[in-house]
Amino acid sequence: MSDAVAWHDGIADRFDAAYTRARGFRERKMVWSRLISRYAPAGARVLDAGCGSGVLTAVAAEHAAHVLAVDGSAAMLDLARRRIAIEGLAHVVLRLAMIDERVLAQEAPFDLVLCSSVLEYVDDFWGTVDTLVSALAHDGMLLFSVPNSHSVYRHAERLMFRLCGWPRYRRHVRHIIALEALQRELAQxxxxxxxxxYYAPAPVLSPVLRALGAARFSDTLVVLACRHRR
Known part of the structure; x- marks a missing residue:
């Protein structure tokens, strides 16, 4: 995980700028904004686990009474601090930390836990999911995204990386789990x-496959909304 943190330190400015410049990142913000609005109860306590530059943290703060945002990248967190200060979000607490049960337990439980594009990089995928779940309130919701294993583009990307080492971020990806396997493990x-x-369009493929109702085979990311079974 330390290599992934160092990678994100190095791309922090470009990553943050992509929310304005890149279609996929703009769509990411739109999708997550809708989900946060849908699942954040009035006066919510929210955890943004792996907050990056704080874009989704700021969205969550529009709906929440308290937000704890943690990230392991100092460069990302500096950008988040700048954003939170500019927007005057005094009810947001930023903390430089990995996703660790001891850190989260200090402020748990949370009504809503967010984890966007983080779990694919961690050493222990299900151990980290369990940590996030342990921070949920009884009726809390967990929103997390992962790479879409059904995406044709993802498969092509994996082959390209094996052949020539591009895209470079792939060297830090540890987990790409099929949605069906995720659902089984979550049920357990x-x-x-x-x-x-499904979101984050793949070049060329997504417009065609979305029109055919087959976004699951084109879009590069998928977010799951889950809660304790009642």
Whole structure:
């Protein structure tokens, strides 16, 4: 995970700028904004686990009474601090930390836990999911995204990386898990998947496959909304 943190330190400015310049990142913000609005109860306590430059943290702060945002990248967190200060979000607490049960337990439970494009980089995927779940309130919701294993573009990307080492971020990716396997493991943890949303369009493929109702085979990311089974 330390290599992934160092990678994100190095790309922090470009990553943050992509939310304005890149279609996929703009769509990411739109999708997550809708989900946060849908699942954040009034006066919510929110955890943004792996907050990056704080874009989704700021969105969550529009709906929440308190937000704890943590990230392991100092460069990302500096950008998040700048954004939170500019927007005057005094109810947001930023912390330089990995996703660690001891850190989260200090402020748990949370009504809503966010984890966007983080779990694919961690050493222990399901151990980290369990940590996030342990921070949930009884009726809390967990929103997390992962690479879409069904994406044709993802498969081509994997082949390209094996052949020539591009794209470079792939060297830090540890987990790409099929949605069906995710759902089975979540069910074993007594978690119910309420919604799945595919997003982040692949070049060329997504416009065609979306028109055919087959976004699951083109879009590069999928977010799951889940909660304790009732």
């Amino acid at each position: 943890r007594n978690l119910e998947v309420m919604e799945t949303v």
